[in-house]
Amino acid sequence: MPTAKPTDASIDLEGRTASARRTRGGTKGLRITDVAAQAGVSPITVSRVFNNPASVAPETLERVRQVVQKLGYVPNRLAGGLSSARSRLIAAIVPTIAHSLFSETIQVFSETMSRAGYEVLLALSGYSDTNEESLLDTVLSRRPEGVLLTGVAHTESLRERLRNVGIPVVETWDMTDTPIDMLVGFSHYRIGEAVAERFLARGMKRPALIVASDARALARRAGFRDRLAQAGMTSVAEVIVAPPSSLATGKSALPQLLQGAPDVDAVFCGSDLLAIGALGAARQMGLQVPSQLAVCGFGDLDFATETTPQLTTVRVDGTRIGVSAARFLLDRFNGVHERAFVDVGFSVVERESA
Amino acid sequence: MPTAKPTDASIDLEGRTASARRTRGGTKGLRITDVAAQAGVSPITVSRVFNNPASVAPETLERVRQVVQKLGYVPNRLAGGLSSARSRLIAAIVPTIAHSLFSETIQVFSETMSRAGYEVLLALSGYSDTNEESLLDTVLSRRPEGVLLTGVAHTESLRERLRNVGIPVVETWDMTDTPIDMLVGFSHYRIGEAVAERFLARGMKRPALIVASDARALARRAGFRDRLAQAGMTSVAEVIVAPPSSLATGKSALPQLLQGAPDVDAVFCGSDLLAIGALGAARQMGLQVPSQLAVCGFGDLDFATETTPQLTTVRVDGTRIGVSAARFLLDRFNGVHERAFVDVGFSVVERESA
């Protein structure tokens, strides 16, 4: 009896290619044909059970699902995506998710997208442009169906390429007249102006800056300085630190600032972290906040204002940004082709000094 | 002249299947064959330029790279992954990245993995087990080469399935004697004990709890209560809140707690957020912290201790967890088959009261 065939065909993986050269393949190497064979239908029908169940007869549906359950079959989306040109993947390019700022946005963005059947590929760009450019290749190699960007994309070549890909793009957390596609953000420049105005209204004589040198922080700086210049304050003391900003840098930046300009009576910090660090330094130096030194931060951390009532801060609604960005992408997938553009604004929060 | 052929063949997409039924396909629909044709090599050579450049002659390498650059070709990893059974994808299953706790871990994990050529698929599980189970299917459909889990996986069926897939798994942020595979974490139970001990050493008479009802917080609660019971304190007042914990819940939980047990002189809160919220409430109630009421939090936020020196807190090194988890996975990919298991411990931090 040569070439005896296997007897137990219940989980028979015949049909496996003759040379069987590829051993691996995730989740037991189960394929759609295995499910199809067991359920007595064609692979296409199994495919439809996952992707368009309404088009399958209830009984067939049930039978296939039983087999899927029994075998523990999980479709291979690498194959599915390749075949359908639909990866069901959204790329989110973010400088960092540590220390909050963007984490709330990514959180709700991810929740909203996954409810709609998409997953989020997280790409951390740090704060360098060159990095962002090479990151884009990595990201595009997964053929995402949409992209969330943090900030308005910097280099023209990146913007150009993103436009060429032809997938929806949402820029967030910043503002521009010429977005690549869609935008949910706010103006950092106007925030700087608003904080300057607040300081002026409070009668501050010598406002100063502590900022990290990233694009958005520098835009806030520009708005701040321009507004002060309008009021005749053309020389503004400042300490510029390397991103990412941290408690420690804020802490060391304040003494440095005051050393060069001892009469400073208000500081606009590039982030809540820097502000909290500066406040710690102020405490150590015996400075009363805000009476001797007003401190203003920036961010979306309830934390900051809760723990530090004497802090003024600019609050941004990171949650709304994330939800809106997701909605805009999903609308596109549903054929809505408007060019969504939203300024979510900001608010300057100042607690009553207790 | 019927069937005239196109003249300009410089970016000629001939070879495209006759029926051309699939229009889409990302990044201009450029395929490896387009690059190969332009460079005068076979597709396999182009593939090697990306995946194993050392095996290609320097001149060929250069020529292919020029064409890639010129055309703006980005390989399709859906196809590559399907063909090679290597997705270069790592799944990270995390309850949430908002409000920090895990965000630092994910940040450094993602950085480390991407430096090694892997991308991170972020899957947010919330705090429900059932969710985690269905999330696993979604995640496995991408055929990740490794999985990072937050916490020790709950249901046995999930553990079972994960083991069957045969890819490396790292559980983090918790401790168990029977991990699925590898583990980088610490014992929540022992943290509870340690905080109880600290309170006892300080002579607290009536320690209490404010915790969210997630598995890990409840483990801390158990350690806390057991240790107090050893000291003869068998009745411990507590308020249990629904996760995720927040400032607001902490704020409302404290009055509730004190209403039922006015003599409480120490509270162990399930997280820094809860603790900060509770501190806010204490302030409003005119309670001195820590002299009248000691408050202890939990987390990895510099923030908490910096802004709130009167807070005692349990600190965990989220960064180390992320880096170690990444290293363990990468070791596996490099053929190191040890079953890595690390207890990173924790520390109770108490600032000198100023």
Added chain:
DNA sequence: CTGAAAGCGCTTACAG
């Protein structure tokens, strides 16, 4: 409501 054929864009395993 269901299926046979062809193809998605890569890489493997040889062979030279």
Added chain:
DNA sequence: CTGAAAGCGCTTACAG
């Protein structure tokens, strides 16, 4: 150092 053939596991576009 380079390439021709075959296959990875799905889905599309028909047709019935």
